[in-house]
Amino acid sequence: MSHMYNLAIIGAGPAGIATAVESYLQGIRDIVLLEKDQNHNSTIRKYYKENKRVDKDWKGQKVELDGRIYFVDGTKETTLDFFDEILANHSVELKTHTEVQKIEKREESVKEPFFEVFVAGSSIMAKNVVVTIGRMGKPNKPDYKIPTEIKNRVGFTLDGCVGGEKVLVVGGGDSAIEYAVDLSAKNEVCICYRRESFRRANPTNQRDIANAIMHKEVEPILGIDIVSLESEDGRVKVIFNDIEPQTFDRVIYAIGGTTPSVFLASSGIKEEDGKPVHDDNYETNIKNLFVAGDITQESGGSIALGLNHGYAIACYIQKNQN
Ligand SMILES: Cc1cc2nc3c(=O)[nH]c(=O)nc-3n(C[C@H](O)[C@H](O)[C@H](O)COP(=O)(O)OP(=O)(O)OC[C@H]3O[C@@H](n4cnc5c(N)ncnc54)[C@H](O)[C@@H]3O)c2cc1C
Structure with missing residues (x-):
């Protein structure tokens, strides 16, 4: 535990990748993207069927893209290729097989507070952390027993x-x-x-x-x-x-996913009405700790919404800290 990242992002789905890439494009450096699975976008890989049509305006929600990531309608495969390409073209460190367990803010006896991000057997330090772990890690299950x-x-x-x-x-x-x-x-x-x-x-x-x-x-x-x-x-x-x-x-x-409440609570992030509490800049009750993507939506969001959250957070961090 020695390197201090400027920005650690937890979860390499659309919102996490957008936060990383938009931050990079804003001039922020030293960004790490932590993904528990073997590759980015595990929700798209696991839950989308082969050749699935991917709609930019998912569930009929028209979303104007705010940032510099130009996302259009496509298929599961073209969408994954698109995210491969934008990750390859921007200098973002992607650490796969890295499941984050919890985040702790360290403010005791240091000039600048930072976060300690706990992964199996070790931890990573970062000045800013964005949680973009989605809701599909825990799909909704029926309330009756499955024999x-x-x-x-x-x-x-x-x-x-x-x-x-x-x-x-x-x-x-x-x-x-x-x-x-x-x-x-x-x-x-x-x-x-x-x-x-x-x-x-x-x-x-x-x-x-x-x-x-x-x-x-x-x-x-x-x-x-x-x-x-x-x-x-x-x-x-x-x-x-x-x-x-x-x-x-x-x-x-196919009945949606749930808020990862245990993760949020163990990191001190407040939850209200099934969503983490955040302000207009997606900052939680803990300064410099943000949430983005599906996790901010009660009943699931969309790729385009996640991209916009990432852009908003990147602008805010850039404006307030450089
Ligand atoms: C079947 C289906 C079809 C859909 N079709 C469309 C569509 O056509 N168009 C559209 O816009 N949207 C669609 N959506 C919704 C879209 O997939 C989501 O809105 C989007 O993926 C949310 O992005 P996200 O980055 O917030 O979360 P996710 O995409 O869920 O990504 C979260 C990432 O975080 C990782 N992660 C989770 N926990 C941890 C941890 N503790 N540590 C490290 N990593 C972690 C996960 O492995 C995952 O890679 C669909 C959803 C489903 C389920």
Whole structure:
């Protein structure tokens, strides 16, 4: 523990990369980007299906980009290439396989306070820290129990999906619709959503799911709640509140992610209404400790919003500290 970074960013998703690159472009040097996974953007890698269309205006939210990162509509693959390229073109140190456990501010007997960022077996020092760890590290789970015998048939991503199965997708947002429509090419698919319509989804996904339902490629189970799951000869028996149970080979929940409250609390970051408290510059209750990206949003943000948060933080740090 000897080098003092100017800026440490925790989580190399869109918001983390944007904070790093926009800071670099503002003239800030000595930036480290800490990522727990083996590569940047683990949310995009794990949760986006192959060739997924990536919308800049995700969930229909129109976002004007404030910074210098020019992000446009594309696919999962072009988006990952785009982030590879901007990381390669700006001198930002990316440390992968580095999971941050907590952050502590050190202000005792030093002229300039700094942060100690704890990773397995060691720590990193930095004058400013930005937390951009997203919400998908912990996807939302149902509040009923998933029996052990069927755990390998119940998931939160498309991992393990093969063709020829009867699959239930749970959720009614964009991710759930995209999963259902994609799976319907090779599987018998039902989508279960507690509301009566897919009004929360963006217009393209609303059109896609309406088409899939019209062509009987996806069977809708709308306005219905799931009460519990049971094992039936190793398959998943789904008990609904208002209709007869049905048995599936696989159930996929696409119901968003949760605020990483334990991480925030262990670092002293205050939380209110399911979000970390921050001001207009994304600074938390602790000076020089910021939050950006999905973690600041109650029900998930978007890539473009994360890019804008990164730009705002970079401007603020540059203005206040140089
Ligand atoms: C299925 C799906 C489809 C989507 N489609 C779109 C779309 O088309 N367009 C769009 O704009 N948005 C889309 N989104 C939303 C978008 O992916 C998110 O808004 C965006 O990824 C949030 O960026 P972020 O940087 O805040 O967090 P994330 O992308 O979640 O990145 C957080 C990073 O932090 C890392 N991390 C977590 N904990 C730690 C730790 N303790 N230490 C170190 N690293 C850590 C993670 O491994 C991850 O790499 C979609 C989301 C999903 C789930």
